[in-house]
Amino acid sequence: MHISEILKKCDHTLLAQSATWEEIKAICDDGIKYSTASVCIPAAYVKQAKEYVGDKLKICTVIGFPNGYSTTATKLFECADALSNGADEIDTVINIGYLKSRRYEEILYELTELKKVCGDKILKVIIETCLLTDEEKIKMCGIVTESGADYIKTSTGFSKGGATKEDVALFAKHIGKGVRIKAAGGISSLEDAEAFIALGADRLGTSRIVKIAKNLADDGSY
Numbered sequence: 001m002h003i004s005e006i007l008k009k010c011d012h013t014l015l016a017q018s019a020t021w022e023e024i025k026a027i028c029d030d031g032i033k034y035s036t037a038s039v040c041i042p043a044a045y046v047k048q049a050k051e052y053v054g055d056k057l058k059i060c061t062v063i064g065f066p067n068g069y070s071t072t073a074t075k076l077f078e079c080a081d082a083l084s085n086g087a088d089e090i091d092t093v094i095n096i097g098y099l100k101s102r103r104y105e106e107i108l109y110e111l112t113e114l115k116k117v118c119g120d121k122i123l124k125v126i127i128e129t130c131l132l133t134d135e136e137k138i139k140m141c142g143i144v145t146e147s148g149a150d151y152i153k154t155s156t157g158f159s160k161g162g163a164t165k166e167d168v169a170l171f172a173k174h175i176g177k178g179v180r181i182k183a184a185g186g187i188s189s190l191e192d193a194e195a196f197i198a199l200g201a202d203r204l205g206t207s208r209i210v211k212i213a214k215n216l217a218d219d220g221s222y
Contacts, residue, residue, distance in 0.1 A: 005163030013040040051088030060089035066158035068093030089122040111147035124151035130161030153184035162186030172200030
């Protein structure tokens with residue numbers, strides 16, 4: 001697979017707490033130049049970024065991030081606020097404690113309400129696989145499917161582990177029709193990216209593929 005095809009599946013990501021507008025602007029420039037699926041940035045920069053890129057690039061942001069234990073009302077407000085500022089895609093974190101406590105109906109309600117707010121905008125659900133058992137991951141495949149969300153996503157990149165090939169394969173086996181997979185966290189090479197895509201990932205949350213593309217461009221092999 002040519003790197004240009006991989007880049008089309010990448011959410012070029014900068015979510016560091018210290019991120020400045022100049023850094024956000026730079027990844028927007030990269031996203032446009034390398035035709036990434038989106039840039040994934042902090043909510044505080046969404047309005048400025050959307051005004052900067054216009055219709056040249058999708059803007060993705062995160063809510064309930066990275067811990068997921070905000071109230072549902074807070075997440076709904078964050079989601080509506082981000083969309084009003086121009087976000088095209090929303091990545092939300094589930095309440096992991098609720099999952100551990102088997103409060104499945106509350107998780108389903110939250111995700112269903114978030115999808116209602118998103119409407120035709122994309123909603124991705126981060127379940128933080130590194131903190132879950134396989135049973136819990138499979139349960140979340142069902143809940144995400146039932147909620148109408150567009151994607152199930154492995155990781156925030158802020159916990160103790162990122163995407164694994166085993167988890168993406170597990171998702172592919174258990175998600176319902178219409179749900180896609182986003183692998184995020186620790187994707188550091190073209191080989192990794194291709195492997196995740198081959199296993200069923202439709203999106204990759206990473207900044208490293210653009211860095212690789214830049215290096216290839218510098219030596220004339222892009």
